[in-house]
Amino acid sequence: MSLVKTEKIWHNGKFIDWDDAKIHVLSHVVNYGSAVFEGVRSYHTEQGPAYFRLKDHIQRLLNSAYIYRMDVPFTLDAICQASIELVRVNKLGSCYLRPIVLRGYGDVGVDPRGCPVEVYLACWEWGTYLGEEAMRNGVDVCVSSWNRPAPNTLPQMSKAAANYMNSQLIRMEAKANGYDEGIALDVNGYVSEGSGENIFVVKGGSIVTPPFANSALPGITRDSVMTLCRELGISVVEQMIPREALYIADEIFFTGTAAEITPIRSVDRVRIGSGARGPVAKRIQEEFFAITSGKKPDRHGWLTMVAGVPSGAAVR
Ligand SMILES: Cc1ncc(COP(=O)(O)O)c(C=O)c1O
Secondary structure, X not given: OOOOOOOEEEEOOEEEEHHHOOOOOOOHHHHXXXXXXXXXXXXXXXXXXXXXXXXXXXXXXXXHHHHOOOOOOOOHHHHHHHHHHHHXXXXXXXXXXXXXXXXXXXXOOOOHHHOOEEEEEEEEOOOOOOOHHHHHHOEEEEEOOOOOOOOOOOOOOOOEOOHHHHHHHHHHHXXXXXXXXXXXXXXXXXXXXXXXXXXXXXXOOEEEEOOHHHOOOOOHHHHHHHXXXXXXXXXXXXXXXXXXXXXXXXXXXXXXXXXXXXXXXEEOXXXXXXXXXXXXXXXXXXXXXXXXXXXXOOOOOOEEEOOOOOOOOOOO
16 A cells, blocks of 8 residues: 655644654554544545545544543544544645544553543545455455454454554465465454455355454444445345355455455455456445446445535546
8 A cells, every 4th residue: 555645644733744743753653553543535526525424433533542542631522623624725626635643652551541642634546455456356365363352352343553463464374475465363263254354254145244243343444334325125144154154155355445356356366256346345335436436326325525626636
């Protein structure tokens, strides 16, 4: 993922220059991973850029912080408003927004209460996560030798920076072995999720996805896909998935803000279905992108328009 610098970053209520968004090396977050964050996309529409489910992402950010007893000194509405303003200030069209709440510089002990809670918002241009080709033809994945964290260890319903030490192991192992991504099992051996994606398994016309209790993040794309499936008359249930169900699936796909809806064409070099994007994934992609692009009405109120960005701003 290449990072394309923009002009401004929002920090605790003020826009600062990109290069000035620095923290001290002894900040609590550097020593102990004490940050929670989000990833939100804004999409190009004919009416200008539009954030996808901005309020839901910022609510999840606040929930993640709440689990870790972090008092965020800004309201949901204030952070949403600042996120909109940031796209305008940086004159961006479609982009990726990264809100971060972190424990800053203060005490050096594990107890974080002597360290300030700081909020940053950054955004930049960004294309597909696993590649355009992957969206059409699917990706090759493995089942990781690394499990997701057990319940009551690192809470997986909080999108905390520390969780991504686990995701890094999953992703690095997959890449080192020639795969695009890894699927992690939970501590009991049931399918959990990818290093940064939720997972859906299609069999006989109906779809299953692991419940949160299998150490999966409450993904906002996951929720959107479940809503769309129900509207399209496709049965979708949350259910524990044994590893072997992956190999005999008709289709499997990942969902996530970064991955959007990415089909999986093989698991551990075992071909899934026809070994290409399946009809269910294609149908859901079409519906999803019709809404995010504004080509179909935003019937769920998922889009937040960013008014005032000049036409000609970056478009994916
Ligand atoms: C571990 C993990 N699971 C699932 C997801 C998908 O969540 P969302 O659809 O809200 O982006 C993400 C991305 O945020 C993730 O990092």
